[in-house]
Amino acid sequence: MTHTGSPADDGAGAVRRFRLELVEGPARGVVWDSSADRCSLGSDEGNDLVVADPTVSRFHCEIRIDEAGARVRDLKSRNGTAVDGVSVVEAFLRTGSLIRVGKTVARFEFGTEHNRLPLWDEARFGALSGASAAMRGVFALLARAAERDVTVLLEGETGTGKSQAARSIHERGARREKPFVVVDCGAIHGNLIESELFGHAKGAFTGAAEQRVGAFEEASGGTIFLDEIGELPLDLQPKLLRALEAREIRRVGTNTARTVDVRVIAATHRDLRSEVNAGRFRADLYFRIAVVRIPMPPLRQRPEDIPALLDDLLAALHATPEEAAALREPKVITRLKRAAWPGNVRELRNYVEQYLVFRAPPPVSELAPVNAPPPVDASVPYAEARDRVLADFERRYFEALLRAHDGKVSRAAAAAGLDRRYLYRLLHRHGLGPERDPEG
Numbered sequence: 001m002t003h004t005g006s007p008a009d010d011g012a013g014a015v016r017r018f019r020l021e022l023v024e025g026p027a028r029g030v031v032w033d034s035s036a037d038r039c040s041l042g043s044d045e046g047n048d049l050v051v052a053d054p055t056v057s058r059f060h061c062e063i064r065i066d067e068a069g070a071r072v073r074d075l076k077s078r079n080g081t082a083v084d085g086v087s088v089v090e091a092f093l094r095t096g097s098l099i100r101v102g103k104t105v106a107r108f109e110f111g112t113e114h115n116r117l118p119l120w121d122e123a124r125f126g127a128l129s130g131a132s133a134a135m136r137g138v139f140a141l142l143a144r145a146a147e148r149d150v151t152v153l154l155e156g157e158t159g160t161g162k163s164q165a166a167r168s169i170h171e172r173g174a175r176r177e178k179p180f181v182v183v184d185c186g187a188i189h190g191n192l193i194e195s196e197l198f199g200h201a202k203g204a205f206t207g208a209a210e211q212r213v214g215a216f217e218e219a220s221g222g223t224i225f226l227d228e229i230g231e232l233p234l235d236l237q238p239k240l241l242r243a244l245e246a247r248e249i250r251r252v253g254t255n256t257a258r259t260v261d262v263r264v265i266a267a268t269h270r271d272l273r274s275e276v277n278a279g280r281f282r283a284d285l286y287f288r289i290a291v292v293r294i295p296m297p298p299l300r301q302r303p304e305d306i307p308a309l310l311d312d313l314l315a316a317l318h319a320t321p322e323e324a325a326a327l328r329e330p331k332v333i334t335r336l337k338r339a340a341w342p343g344n345v346r347e348l349r350n351y352v353e354q355y356l357v358f359r360a361p362p363p364v365s366e367l368a369p370v371n372a373p374p375p376v377d378a379s380v381p382y383a384e385a386r387d388r389v390l391a392d393f394e395r396r397y398f399e400a401l402l403r404a405h406d407g408k409v410s411r412a413a414a415a416a417g418l419d420r421r422y423l424y425r426l427l428h429r430h431g432l433g434p435e436r437d438p439e440g
């Protein structure tokens with residue numbers, strides 16, 4: 001195996017530790033300390049923090065930490081997730097944030113130490129490029145996955161490189177001389193997928209004029225890549241589960257079991273845990289597939305990768321030196337770094353192609369400015385909506401106030417025109433400090 005990279009040891013890739021303490025609900029008192037960059041919380045045994053509470057969904061929410069901070073994301077749970085009293089789909093956390101999931105409340109706290117995440121020491125992995133810590137973290141995971149025959153689930157938005165990542169795992173692994181067979185579960189019509197995956201006997205159904213070998217058999221000795229696995233119809237899921245568990249398949253229209261020796265890599269743009277919560281994906285199949293989960297980060301979260309990606313694309317699309325120079329102009333790069341890129345690297349590629357055809361930069365959708373006002377939720381009563389906005393404003397105001405005065409409450413109170421003891425009470429309400437003024 002040609003290893004051109006290895007895990008880096010340059011100090012990058014360290015993430016702050018965090019702790020969750022269950023402060024309300026039947027599992028009250030449980031404390032969980034992070035050993036990596038995320039924690040899934042739910043009632044299913046497969047979660048990092050298992051909460052035995054019937055009001056908590058199987059996969060309720062996930063907390064992730066990166067350079068931008070710590071965030072909680074609801075996984076389309078039945079009872080929703082609230083942070084400090086406000087229902088959220090996704091929200092940033094601070095020390096003291098109270099996360100309500102059903103009848104359980106977890107208190108979030110940043111630690112003082114850091115967890116180190118392995119980083120690849122090169123800005124390239126197979127056909128993928130990326131110098132950002134986020135991508136080098138992904139490359140390190142891909143390299144580890146390539147070393148073993150383990151089943152991998154690649155998760156990410158469209159165009160983030162999931163197919164390329166799957167190919168790279170195969171090409172670095174022991175099965176690289178054998179076939180790499182792709183099945184796009186989202187592109188094949190429901191009742192044809194079974195035959196696509198497992199093959200069929202002659203006459204098995206109308207139109208089956210000849211027998212057919214399915215993708216599992218075609219991939220024999222190699223790798224099968226199940227793209228968009230989240231689109232697999234529910235009635236086919238038990239059959240795939242059997243194939244993965246027993247490494248045995250049956251062609252449609254036959255009763256003969258055939259042993260298959262394949263490595264499985266799957267990809268999805270959905271969060272399969274939300275699909276499990278919604279009853280659209282079987283939990284047992286999820287655990288069979290998500291043995292190693294590798295999240296492919298969206299391009300908008302790693303704008304520092306854009307110059308190198310641009311160089312790659314310009315070379316691949318045979319741009320002339322003049323064309324390349326025009327796109328490498330600092331003001332063009334600045335605009336590209338600010339764009340939203342909902343189609344990720346594929347959209348960046350389209351952008352470069354269009355530029356080369358029309359000789360003019362096509363329009364790009366800008367990211368929403370960070371200070372855009374939050375959307376108004378007219379589905380809740382006025383008083384509740386106003387209280388939420390006020391609570392959010394107060395918390396952000398006091399955080400900024402404390403930052404501006406190095407955490408000195410007396411100075412902050414004077415600057416804000418508030419009584420010091422009153423400010424202590426307000427800070428405590430927002431989880432930003434002790435309730436009582438230690439000075440009396």
Ligand SMILES: Nc1ncnc2c1ncn2[C@@H]1O[C@H](COP(=O)(O)OP(=O)(O)OP(=O)(O)O)[C@@H](O)[C@H]1O
Nearest residue numbers: 127128129130157158159160161162163164345346
């Ligand atoms: N990090 C990267 N470096 C270089 N090229 C990339 C990178 N990520 C994606 N690409 C390119 O972007 C295009 C889309 O990538 P790919 O098909 O692997 O994405 P995907 O996540 O599988 O998308 P989809 O979910 O829509 O199938 C391809 O041309 C691929 O080569």
